[in-house]
Amino acid sequence: GIYEFTMGATGDRVKARYSFVYVYEDGQWKIAHHHSSVMPEGIPTAQPITKDEVKGLFKLWNDALATLDPDTVAKRYSKEAVLLPTVSDLPRTDYDLIKDYFVSFLKKKPQGEILESNVLIGTNWAQDAGIYEFTMGATGDRVKARYSFVYVYEDGQWKIAHHHSSVMPEGIPTAQPITKDEVKGLFKLWNDALATLDPDTVAKRYSKEAVLLPTVSDLPRTDYDLIKDYFVSFLKKKPQGEILESNVLIGTNWAQDAGIYEFTM
Secondary structure, eight states, rough: OOOEETTTTTEEEEEEEEEEEOOOOOOEEEEEEEEEEEEEEEEOOOOOHHHHHHHHHHHHHHHHHHOOHHHHHTEEEEEEEEETTTTOOOBBBHHHHHHHHHHHHHOEEEEEEEEEEHHHHOOEEEEEEEEEEEEEETOOOOOEEEEEEEEETTTEEEEEEEEEEEEEESOOOOOOOHHHHHHHHHHHHHHHHHTTOOOOHHHHTEEEEEEETTTSSSSSSSSSSHHHHHHHHGGOOEEEEEEEEEEEEETEEEEEEEEEEEEEO
């Protein structure tokens, strides 16, 4: 959604777009993915796209898999893409790392099929999240996984900006119940952590494998130390945030809150 920060150190107010993906980990709801970007000046020109067209973007990626060419697949991703793949613990945050992942994965000759899709559309971005299944042509194995794609319109094409894929847990997992209001309330825990001005306290709000794509840094923060390091600088501004627009999705032991926020410094 959209939130706004008030920076106590300067009185500045900063409005930004945000997304939080929360996971239930070690008895607590933690931040698994957090993306924050300053609002563009003025009203951008929106590239129109329908829900069916968003779903069709998966076919472009799947067709790229069929070429068995890692370079072709990697080119489906945007310039600053983040790939959190099914069978690797390493976040892939640039072209070379993404291509490297597919060098190995394509040896299995994978082909995917979406079983369940949920689409959200914004201004020059779209999200498709759900469940897909791969058939591995090399072995005949079938692997079902949860997925999320966030697409952005870049250089005249829709590209993958964020791709998260995780194997389905065996059996039916026990869901930790949470309401939309409770998901929105998780922002307050993070905002209260900001108010402590302690980078360690803020960093502990993030899960073990969190990815932070912050407002005022070009460096993806993919582990505890990098996340803490970002807040060492950011907390000097004494930021406090306010959500202006919120859109919540809830799954089994995960939840997403995306929109616009504003900071007062």
